[in-house]
Amino acid sequence: MTSIAKPKIVHQGLRRNALGLTVRDYEGGMSTLCAGCGHDSITAAIVQAFFELDIAPHSVAKMSGIGCSSKTPAYFLSASHGFNSVHGRMPSIATGASAANRELYLLGVSGDGDSLSIGLGQFMHALRRNLDMVYIIENNGVYGLTKGQFSASADVGSEAKRGEVNQQPPIDPVQMALALGGSFVARSFSGDKEQLVPLIKAGVRHRGFALIDVLSPCVTFNDHEGSTKSYAHAREFNHPAIHADFVPPAAEIKASYEEGDVLPVELHDGSRVLLRKVAMGYDASNRGAAIEYIRARQRDGEVVTGLLYIDEKTGLDLHGINGTVSVPLARLPYEELCPGRDALLALQKRFR
């Protein structure tokens, strides 16, 4: 089977962004995932976020590993470069891409198998490097392409479609990211576009590693009663703690908030995230408290969502640590890289 191209019809009335592009220009091929798959909603959120951010599609690199989630880059931003790497190793490809061209917008899409099992090491090290990218985990607690095995994010007591009960504790990418010093840690639900779109936009504008763990139910293998990653379960136990509104640079803050309700965080390009407390007492700038809060809610079976932690100031990203020049390394002319013949001859005195 080959991929299915989506017919491109642009209606006259479609809104155009600052680049003169319509939302259709940010779409991709037809999805081959199961009807109702949570991943397709995330795809739609990505399309909307990049359209609204006025980012030229060809300056985006779509990175993925292997799995259902990793197939999705084919379904959005068809004018972007895509890199479907080997299983669990997308973070290393993204690291190299960023090292060579720091101007690329790197968007990684991975899954719970790809990031929390085979690729756990690479995922954690990309986060530790504070690689400047958005890293979305489409988390459904199950292996789809190999038909229904538990993944490492499956909750204790969660039932598989064939009745098996998971007894191993889940790996939570959000708690791990908080513990490892992640600079932007968010969680959302594929069914909540209101929440997800601004998170993606803020993640793109954040300088450093922006983790967005998105609960994304698998309709075929993990949407039954007894599953803790089903649509029904997600809706019932979703616990939004903090909502992030994204405000582009120079735009006015239009919504009215009660004083003290909202904490604006300025991102490196001048845009802002407005953090609105949904749950009383939640503090998105306190790493330790965030972990405590998430764990406390987890004991009651609830899943805390929102922009759970952001630190825009202290951490350096890969290039900040390395001290790389601002011009992408891949674009430096050769003359600036080669020390030349005289330098070589002079250097060799030390080898005599």
Place this chain on the structure above:
Amino acid sequence: MARQQKSRINDFVLKIANVNGTGSASANSLLMKTVFRMGIPVSGKNFFPSNIQGLPTWYEIRVSKDGYLARSGSVDIMVAMNAQTYARDLQEVAPGGVLLYDSTWPRDRLLSRADIEVIGVPLARMCNERFANARTRILMKNMAYVGVLAALLELDRDVIVELIKETFARKPALIESNQQAIDLGLDYAREHLECPLPQRVKALNKTTGHIMIDGNTAAALGCVYAGATVGAWYPITPSTSLMDAFKSFCERYRKDPQTGERKYCVVQAEDELAAIGIVLGATWSGARAFTPTSGPGLSLMSEFLGFAYFTELPAVLFDVQRVGPSTGMPTRTQQADLLAAAYASHGDTKHVLLFPRDPHECFELAVTAFDLADRLQTPVIVLSDLDIGMNDWLCPELDWDPAYQPDRGKVLSAADLETAKSFHRYVDVHGDGIPQRTLPGVHPRGAYFVRGSGHNQYGGYTEDSEEYREVVDRLSKKWQTAAKLVPEPVIRRSRKGAAVGVIAVGSCDAAIEEALDRLAAKGIHADYCRIRAFPFGKKVRQFLEQHEHVFVVEQNRDAQLKTLLLAETQHSPARLQSILHYGGLPMDHRCVTEALEQHAARGVAA
């Protein structure tokens, strides 16, 4: 023993037995550099343990007026500084040779030999009397034996002092103490010993225009000069010094003195799986990128190597081979990754390999590797080894053609894409099997999808047999193109019509060259083809055809080069004979000399 009279000027082997972590490396390199600066060809081999402190270590220096750089196979002068290995060190000295030991402590009487001269010098005692600091005493003991040897071998004291001054230019206090220790040994020897030995040096002018450099340093320089900007690695002996050197050269040449901004990026990855991934991400984005590794690292990189072959991404790897499998003997040398590198990964894969023979070629072939990787859009693996990578070799000075421009291959620019009607990633536009590629962020028309899944010539996902075969058959065609582009073998012809040939790669070269000279002196002639690249080109095939009997010399147990030759050329196995050296120490000429002598004798008998 009465001293033999026959002088051995500029033709002997000196070996120093020591304990690692005692600072003997600088003393030994001082000895070797002194010989080099006196204009006499010299080579040094370091046999060190996989350990930081306390285990036996040896350094072998061959002084050779004829310029032979391989090991000679025997030891003429042993400096036995390690009580643990004294017995075996004593046994290793060739009859008529000399053993120098530290006579501060008594030796076991049973350990003696009548056919060599044993010289005792109270090195520790002298240093303890002269120096106060405990660590200094240990370090200076090494300098003291250099002083003793300076007298015994007639090394030029001025050259030694000059080298000390250069080495410790930034630590003037050390110049004084090191010089004192040298004189301590020198004066003692002149006063108490019969100097010089028959094995001694005499200045020549055979090292002008040469340097002493290790292969990892030279390869790192090649990376700098080729314009590599991204390096990713996971530390592994014996490749580690390659990235260390790259970083230090970049700090010197690629760092803005005012702003401190760097025109390079080195990422120490979490493992080799990531190191190769980082390289591929970087080359995909348009940088020249590389990773140094060794056998175990190459194994971990296998999955991505197949991916890179199939998705057609450039990458440069340096496999500084060591003894395997597994941890094996990480500080010993071998050529045992040939097959693993040639066919790394699952599925149908083949990789371009380059085989430098010495540090000079590490420099040159590093540059070639980047050009080939970009031109062919595929990984290129430079197969060096520990002997080349970590030992200092005498080689011609490195030179650089100022007119050199990197061959970045078929990369479409924004202007190309602007005027192009369309772009399809895997279409064979020029009939050479090499498609065109684009870089992310350059032009909207350049976007395509890199995927390890089956893809058609347009880059689209496919599971269609015909479309898949079209792509992999073109990859075969590209492989044929590669065979024409890779460096040709170096062929040494003895005289017209030699029926016997020798084939080898890499660091076997020095030993083979010496063997062929020795054999020629006895009237035994053979031609020699030093393969420098895989795929094997036309000239390698011709060489095989032209010679009735070909010896394949290599440093592994399973005759991997021979296997590769048989698999890739369909040559008759009966016409190839292996000479295998795989104990982990650099080879000397003897295995080659003996095998060819036996062959010649059989020929005469028949």
